[in-house]
Amino acid sequence: MAPSPSSLPTAISSLLLLLLLAAAVSVYSSSPVLEGGIRVVSAEKRIDLTGSIVKVFLTLKVENAAAAPEASQVLLAFTPTEFERLAIVKAARAEGRRKKKMYIPHAVKASDLAAAPNGHRLYSVLLSSALKSAEVTTLEVFYVLTHSLEPFPAEITQSDPQLVYYRDSAVLLSPYHVLEQTTYLKMPSNRVESFTRVDPTSRTGTEVKYGTYYDQLPNSYVPILVHYENNYPFAVVEELVRKVEISHWGNVQITEQYKLRHGGARHKGVFSRLEYQSRPSISGLSSFKNLLARLPPRVHSVYYRDEIGNISSSHLRSDSHKSELEIEPRYPLFGGWHCTFTIGYGLPLQDFVLESDDGRRYTNLTFGCPLLDTVVDDLTIKVVLPEGSKNPQAVVPFVVEQHVETSYSYLDVVGRTTVVLKKKNVVGEHNVPFQVYYEFKPIFMLAEPLMLISAVFLFFVACIAYLHMDLSIRKS
Amino acid sequence: MAAKAISSPVPVDWYPTLAVVMVAVGLMFTASFFIYEATSSRRSRSLAKEITTAAIASVFLGFGSLFVLLASGVYV
Known part of the structure; x- marks a missing residue:
């Protein structure tokens, strides 16, 4: 006896649903951002705004999840604007304690993964030794941004000081889950016109501190704007x-x-x-x-x-x-x-x-x-x-x-x-x-000397040839 | 890696001295060449002697002018 006409379409549709689900899961898990179970335990971002070039020192304490496979790389995310202005990215791993501290440099390369949302571009730090499950490592990342300070007002007279805008995010833009983080901005002087408040935010002298923030989701971005005086020669x-x-x-x-x-x-x-x-x-x-x-x-x-x-x-x-x-x-x-x-x-x-x-x-x-x-x-x-x-x-x-x-x-x-x-x-x-x-x-x-010698020698040969020739019309 | 530094075949400090000496010697040979040409008649000239004097003079003048260039900062 044939199956009831109503049960067949239900079976097919449920199978389809299952297939779709499986496909979705596979797409999600194949997303390279989730390689391993990396999460950032603590992040400290120090931005040096004292010069005309912005220097960023990033300390990342990275942990691999207990049940995750080995991770060979750690990804860093940048906004498209930052990516264009990025001059150099360096990464090193701090090893040893206190005085015996050593920095082991890691290769950094631009990652061509298209997985990041909002057009964010990724750089991958290739770890020299893979991060095993439940292992923690500290990465020191240094990068330089050029042309990132926008003068405002854009035109000043001879007696005006120069004020500039700097735009960034209060929280670390990262493809990973960030548990705890702080951002410090260092200005050249006390003259800070304004800065965006993202509580908790505090300012002591020349430094503005954002954070500590807890439990930030991947790819979170909180724009901030700092307006301050910078008379450094640009x-x-x-x-x-x-x-x-x-x-x-x-x-x-x-x-x-x-x-x-x-x-x-x-x-x-x-x-x-x-x-x-x-x-x-x-x-x-x-x-x-x-x-x-x-x-x-x-x-x-x-x-x-x-x-x-x-x-x-x-x-x-x-x-x-x-x-x-x-x-x-x-x-x-x-x-x-x-x-x-x-x-x-x-x-x-x-x-x-x-x-x-x-x-x-x-x-x-x-x-x-x-x-x-x-x-x-x-x-x-x-x-x-x-x-x-x-x-x-x-x-x-x-x-x-x-x-x-x-x-x-x-x-x-x-x-x-x-x-x-x-x-x-x-x-x-x-x-x-x-x-x-x-x-x-x-x-x-x-x-070169042979060329000079032959030139002089040709002159002598010409002299000899001239003196040996009889150019007179009359017979001597 | 044992990399070996490459230096010039003649010490750079000698260039001015070498330039003066070689140009002077070269000009003396040139002078003797022209004195010989002027004082001997066409028939009594020996081509071998002329060529020899010219060759020696041009070697000295050639290297001399090279060292003049090097000593004056035109590194060829």
């Missing part, structure tokens, strides 16, 4: 081209072309040089007139000039560890003002070019910009290798755009192999050594 290098020319005759020549801008509140009204110089404590507080560049030791032939010519207002101090070049642009820089200049210097070859075990040579230079406390929007490093170099290979500890081109210089025939490295949004933390490996046969060094 030096922004819009474009920096560093050209490194290597000569095996004993020199590494570096030429740096800067396009500098004051990135703070725009200057409005007139500029009075008299007031600027007679009352420096109230006039032009946010402007700056000098910059410090930290160069390697043993630099020689340092110059500082622009299109007009040499700029005489610079000082060089050297010791055995570093050289410091203090430069003053031709005029003090106010908000929105630009200046362009060039710095050049020579370095001894033996300090920067080395030979590796496999016979290849490599340069060991510092990435980034030598000017202290500046943001470089667009950095280009050109490493011009000597003529006859082959197979260049750049080793940089972070992602850079690179290509190889040929450039011509003195006494060149085939041109010099040039490795071009490009990176956007560079801060002081990017000043780390990088290497460019290349193959070079020392015999190629003789190319």
